[in-house]
Amino acid sequence: MPPPPSPTPELVSKNRFLGFLIWQTFTSTTIYFLTKLFLLSFFTTPKFSPSQLYFSLLKFFTFTFSNLLFSSSLSILSSPQPLPYASPLQLAAGLIRFAFVSSPAEPEFRRRALVSARFVVSVVVAGISGALSVVCLCGFDGFELIARLGFRGFVFGVLYGLFYVYKKKWVLEFPIIQRPLFYSFKMGLPLSIKRALKLSNVAYLFLAVLQVFLPEQLKSGGTMGQFITEQIILYIGSFSVVFCWELSHHLHQVLHTKRFLFAPPKGSAAAETNPSEPLLAALEESIPDSLPQYLAYLDLCMVCENNVDTWRRAAFFEETGETYKRVVAACLRPLEQLASNLSEGMEGCSVDKAHQLSNQLQSPTDSRLDSRHCEPLNNFQKYAWCARAVASLTTWSHKEDRFGVAQLTGSNAAVTSTLISSLLAVEAFMGKKTSLQPQHLMGPAAIKWNTPNTGRRDVVATEKTRWFTPCKSLCHG
Known part of the structure; x- marks a missing residue:
């Protein structure tokens, strides 16, 4: 049966x-x-x-x-x-x-x-x-x-x-x-x-x-x-x-x-052929910001971080690389939208430089931000799951990616740039970024590093080599 x-x-x-x-x-x-x-x-x-x-x-x-x-x-x-x-x-x-x-x-x-x-x-x-x-x-x-x-x-x-x-x-x-x-x-x-x-x-x-x-x-x-x-x-x-x-x-x-497993029963024919299709369908076809989509992102984050369902995570690295690209794209879309919305909100605010400097000296709880500009952060739970999922998946790819799909598809570069651009957007929005010009926040595909004129160029090299640090800061900060 x-x-x-x-x-x-x-x-x-x-x-x-x-x-x-x-x-x-x-x-x-x-x-x-x-x-x-x-x-x-x-x-x-x-x-x-x-x-x-x-x-x-x-x-x-x-x-x-x-x-x-x-x-x-x-x-x-x-x-x-x-x-x-x-x-x-x-x-x-x-x-x-x-x-x-x-x-x-x-x-x-x-x-x-x-x-x-x-x-x-x-x-x-x-x-x-x-x-x-x-x-x-x-x-x-x-x-x-x-x-x-x-x-x-x-x-x-x-x-x-x-x-x-x-x-x-x-x-x-x-x-x-x-x-x-x-x-x-x-x-x-x-x-x-x-x-x-x-x-x-x-x-x-x-x-x-x-x-x-x-x-x-x-x-x-x-x-x-x-x-x-x-x-x-x-x-x-x-x-x-x-x-x-x-x-x-x-x-x-x-x-x-409660977590729901978007996966076919283990040992069934669907689990052997295409075990990731129910999860991808829930991520891509559900109503945006609905309960099924949130449950799908929660399930994806659990699969990427834990060692319980290793057979499901191994299915992401199938030979063609299409599954891995769809999983990464489903996680990067919300983060890219977050960076874009925060940048547009900061560009729309006509605030002088003195006021921005005063906001940087205040804590996030003391800074008074417009509620309309804080609305992009309402999905912080989903953003954290997306960042944690792609960071963990990229880390596991060094051990479990037998076909090298993470490197060949160009997903690693997209993950790194998107996480860093999202981190910079959040820090600038909260008043913690040293650069006061929001237009310097470029897109994930064309991110540009703007280093303060402090004479310390080793900071940029450290950020480039340790790509996973922005992910942890975004998740826990």
Whole structure:
């Protein structure tokens, strides 16, 4: 029986999303029953009747649906890199210009406006999920109590959604060390509890202050004992809801950033003939800056640096040299684009020499750069993987390249010049380069060395001989 074919990059994202929904449903169900049985059972009196059983099942399914709704909003909003968005003033200016001038919106403005709309939708979905979850988990009876809890849950969810967007928790952070799923989940469990306690405390205090300005219909009534019991149940329910959300966020990060092997099964016919085709297809055919492309670059970096999949790395050095050229080209394209964007951003800034000298004397954290010029660095994770992959692959070529394809195809010279030009562009952008003229940053194919007039020419020779030093500086700097 032949082994199953490798899944397409789009199918990888769908499978991970479905797996995330399954694990999220399991964790939210566990938290729901543990909260009901061991925390809220002391403050409520159970009633055993068929109608009460149906009502309990309805609350459970509604609670599960609300968490699935929140989890879906996480996947819609998540991205491997920070996305540029439009501020409220920019959105208002764009709408006014569209209404009175009737000029078509620019593509960049439409893209930023779409990202801002996704943020708004995510916050609203968090509010709806909070209202449904708090009402179902606390289990009060009566329309007035349900309306009061629903309003508080909605405000509570909106606060969490604003915090989630403001802290950019929707950006996928790929871990340096890949651990098993269960171990990663266990490591994130205490942190999720700690964050849930902090957020639930802040939200509870905010709602307590907000209650002073609410109408009488949305305020707590009854005796002092009923008021205290209701507040305790509300706090336990809000903590459980935030705990579900924090675990969902942690599971989303762990499941979507785990390494995926873009390779056929070892020992199969595809592994013997063309084992690099799934990886190259993911690198070249995936949507730019999408999750499948990031996973492909992560897999490529792991193959080039580690000694686990040596048979896959050996396949890069096949006799024709086409595979090696495609791998190197896939890694050099983002680095060349980085150097080009940084150079264009510096050329567009009309800054005098005194201001540039002052920036060089400051640390990178103290220098105040325009956010528009910092956008090329949003893909720093992918740039680091590309630099590490081509540097390691060029190093391994001295031992594993039996046919000399790295030298014959001219890839070594392209790798060296691209890494150095990228390093110079980053250093000039951060204010660390001694030359103050960004036009001196030439392209990778025609890089020119501009040495300061200090009388030390041995520095250039050292840089030319030790070509791997810029790569390490770019990756760790």
